[in-house]
Amino acid sequence: MEVENIVIRAKEGDREAFNELYDAYKRPILNYLYRFIGNRHCAEELTQETFIRAYTNLHRYEPKAKFSSWLYRIAGNLARNFLRHASYDKRVRPVKMDPYSDASGDVLSAENIACPSKKPDENAHKKEIEEIIQQAIDLLPVHLKEAVILCDIKELSYEDAAKIMKCRPMTVGSRLWRGRKKLAELLDYMKNGEKKDEMRN
Amino acid sequence: MRCEIKFKDISLYLDGEYGQKKREALEVHIADCPRCSKRIDEIKTLRASLNNLAPIEESSGFDFEFNRLLDERLQGQKEHTLKARIQDAASKIMDTVIIPIPVTVKIAASFLLVVSLAWSIRVQSLQKIPFIEFCAGEARIYRQADNDWIATKPRMRLKAGDKIKLGTGAVVNIASKGRYKARLKDESLIVLSKLDSGLRNIDTDFSISYGKLLVNTTEKFKGSSMRIYTPACDAEVVGTAFIIEVLQKQTWIGVLEGRVRLLSKTHPLKTGEVKRISTYVSAGQEASTPLYSYSTMPELLSDKEWKSMLELYQLIEKPQVMLLLGTGYNRVDEFLQKPAQVYIPASIKRTIPDEVLEAINNVTQATKKGDLELIKDATTKLQSVIQKHPGEQYSVEILMFIASHFHYARDYRSALMTLEEVKTHYPDSEFASLAQCSIAAIYQDDLKDFNKANMIYSQLIKTYPSSADAIKAKEILSAQN
Numbered sequence: 189m190e191v192e193n194i195v196i197r198a199k200e201g202d203r204e205a206f207n208e209l210y211d212a213y214k215r216p217i218l219n220y221l222y223r224f225i226g227n228r229h230c231a232e233e234l235t236q237e238t239f240i241r242a243y244t245n246l247h248r249y250e251p252k253a254k255f256s257s258w259l260y261r262i263a264g265n266l267a268r269n270f271l272r273h274a275s276y277d278k279r280v281r282p283v284k285m286d287p288y289s290d291a292s293g294d295v296l297s298a299e300n301i302a303c304p305s306k307k308p309d310e311n312a313h314k315k316e317i318e319e320i321i322q323q324a325i326d327l328l329p330v331h332l333k334e335a336v337i338l339c340d341i342k343e344l345s346y347e348d349a350a351k352i353m354k355c356r357p358m359t360v361g362s363r364l365w366r367g368r369k370k371l372a373e374l375l376d377y378m379k380n381g382e383k384k385d386e387m388r389n
Numbered sequence: 390m391r392c393e394i395k396f397k398d399i400s401l402y403l404d405g406e407y408g409q410k411k412r413e414a415l416e417v418h419i420a421d422c423p424r425c426s427k428r429i430d431e432i433k434t435l436r437a438s439l440n441n442l443a444p445i446e447e448s449s450g451f452d453f454e455f456n457r458l459l460d461e462r463l464q465g466q467k468e469h470t471l472k473a474r475i476q477d478a479a480s481k482i483m484d485t486v487i488i489p490i491p492v493t494v495k496i497a498a499s500f501l502l503v504v505s506l507a508w509s510i511r512v513q514s515l516q517k518i519p520f521i522e523f524c525a526g527e528a529r530i531y532r533q534a535d536n537d538w539i540a541t542k543p544r545m546r547l548k549a550g551d552k553i554k555l556g557t558g559a560v561v562n563i564a565s566k567g568r569y570k571a572r573l574k575d576e577s578l579i580v581l582s583k584l585d586s587g588l589r590n591i592d593t594d595f596s597i598s599y600g601k602l603l604v605n606t607t608e609k610f611k612g613s614s615m616r617i618y619t620p621a622c623d624a625e626v627v628g629t630a631f632i633i634e635v636l637q638k639q640t641w642i643g644v645l646e647g648r649v650r651l652l653s654k655t656h657p658l659k660t661g662e663v664k665r666i667s668t669y670v671s672a673g674q675e676a677s678t679p680l681y682s683y684s685t686m687p688e689l690l691s692d693k694e695w696k697s698m699l700e701l702y703q704l705i706e707k708p709q710v711m712l713l714l715g716t717g718y719n720r721v722d723e724f725l726q727k728p729a730q731v732y733i734p735a736s737i738k739r740t741i742p743d744e745v746l747e748a749i750n751n752v753t754q755a756t757k758k759g760d761l762e763l764i765k766d767a768t769t770k771l772q773s774v775i776q777k778h779p780g781e782q783y784s785v786e787i788l789m790f791i792a793s794h795f796h797y798a799r800d801y802r803s804a805l806m807t808l809e810e811v812k813t814h815y816p817d818s819e820f821a822s823l824a825q826c827s828i829a830a831i832y833q834d835d836l837k838d839f840n841k842a843n844m845i846y847s848q849l850i851k852t853y854p855s856s857a858d859a860i861k862a863k864e865i866l867s868a869q870n
Contacts, residue, residue, distance in 0.1 A: 218447055223442070232448065236455045243463075336439070340435075375435070
């Protein structure tokens with residue numbers, strides 16, 4: 189358990205050891221928060237806050253759980269808190285809420301979501317698709333979003349996700365399928381909406 | 390047959406959550422059901438696309454900013470823990486030192502504390518209660534408790550209801566520590582009709598039947614009040630130095646500093662509602678109120694009256710040479726009408742060089758003789774002396790004194806130069822606006838340069854908009870239009 193050893197050193201006040209942990213987990217946490225919030229700048233701020241809280245509360249961490257789960261939980265709590273107050277903060281949703289009004293004009297189909305690299309001109313295209321997916325994630329309710337991010341993006345097991353979300357594994361499963369269903373509907377909605385637009389033109 | 394498999398089942402099946410039996414049953418169904426196969430594709434695509442989302446990287450400077458924030462937070466925490474440590478120490482002292490003390494001792498200590506606090510408050514308010522500071526001549530005090538007139542003695546504390554009676558030539562000084570001093574003179578009868586002493590203020594009411602009372606208040610008087618009832622009028626004091634003289638048929642009041650409000654009285658036998666007229670007497674003014682009539686319009690103090698007012702400075706001296714001049718908006722007229730006078734308190738005479746005192750004396754002597762050339766010479770001499778020995782306590786006042794005398798001697802050029810000096814070197818002094826106003830007045834009245842005068846007046850209004858002289862300047866400018 190190499191990580192646990194580093195954590196023990198960090199707990200004793202070794203800043204170097206903590207920096208190792210920080211280097212190892214900053215990107216996973218940053219990406220987790222980015223998917224959660226949908227805004228890069230805020231995600232970075234919250235990532236820093238996550239590690240500051242981790243450092244100052246390191247004495248509370250018990251090695252029963254994985255260190256990464258503990259970090260994800262701190263990040264998740266911060267993100268939830270942040271979104272609760274997000275209606276006051278316009279930085280969070282720079283994109284428009286209504287999928288119909290999205291002017292990107294790109295046809296979103298199952299294959300170019302799944303295999304974006306097959307298409308030529310793929311970099312720009314991929315970016316646009318990712319943006320659309322992120323918009324759809326943004327529209328999910330927070331508890332469903334958490335399950336989808338942890339299980340489908342971070343690819344954690346139900347058990348690991350349950351530890352982070354502080355619920356039973358079956359609850360994760362139920363939130364996950366509901367989240368997937370909603371996400372599929374949203375993406376479908378965007379796709380068909382754009383098709384309708386095309387027909388109108 | 391309609392397909393009864395829900396999204397939930399497919400999702401859980403794909404995540405491998407179903408047992409073998411259920412899974413096999415599902416697989417059999419899915420093989421036949423196009424709807425379910427489509428759904429499986431859908432979920433797989435979704436999962437793949439989510440999994441394929443490109444990870445982002447932190448922007449440059451992210452680590453640096455994080456370390457800075459962390460250090461900042463740790464610093465804050467350190468301060469916080471220091472605070473907690475102090476609290477700990479305090480509670481430790483509480484536990485080990487204070488709590489073990491027997492209850493009786495604690496009660497005794499707190500009792501002592503309360504008593505000493507009460508005592509200090511009492512001493513504080515007692516200090517403000519007026520007492521007889523000094524008395525000379527035939528002065529008697531009547532107290533209800535004694536039921537007799539007894540001779541006044543120094544350090545006697547006054548009470549509400551006390552009457553003080555003075556014979557010819559007698560003087561009684563009454564002082565409230567730090568608030569005011571009053572002097573009762575000559576044949577007088579005064580009653581201390583009210584005396585309220587608060588934590589900071591003291592409210593005193595005097596009733597004077599006849600006689601003369603001098604009052605000078607200090608800066609701490611703010612918040613306190615003093616009323617003086619006389620047969621002809623009531624006087625209310627607004628932070629002030631003044632003299633009130635009660636004669637049989639009228640009350641005269643002269644004010645040196647601040648303001649006094651006079652309230653007229655009506656004949657006691659007069660019926661019906663009669664308005665009481667209030668008159669404000671400002672610094673440098675005097676007014677008299679005949680019995681059962683209204684006060685006269687306040688007028689400027691005459692020379693002789695000014696001199697008599699100086700006695701007030703003996704009561705409370707300020708460590709400064711005083712230019713004897715009112716503070717009203719007409720002070721520029723007063724200043725240019727006649728040579729100004731200065732009062733030099735005895736307490737600072739030692740700190741002023743003899744040369745300066747002598748030069749001032751020479752100017753005063755010359756003015757008495759009325760020889761303009763002599764005045765001019767003496768004033769020029771004083772000017773050179775003051776340039777040699779400038780001093781914080783007198784420079785501005787004496788410069789104004791010099792300017793006034795040059796003007797009196799009709800040496801307008803020198804007067805203007807001196808006033809300019811006041812204006813440029815002492816722009817924050819109370820005389821700066823007066824100096825500027827005087828310059829304008831000299832241009833207007835003596836040099837007949839009206840354009841220049843008007844220009845200086847408007848400048849004055851701009852530079853010292855809230856001064857009394859600005860009011861005067863506005864008045865003059867509007868009179869011309």
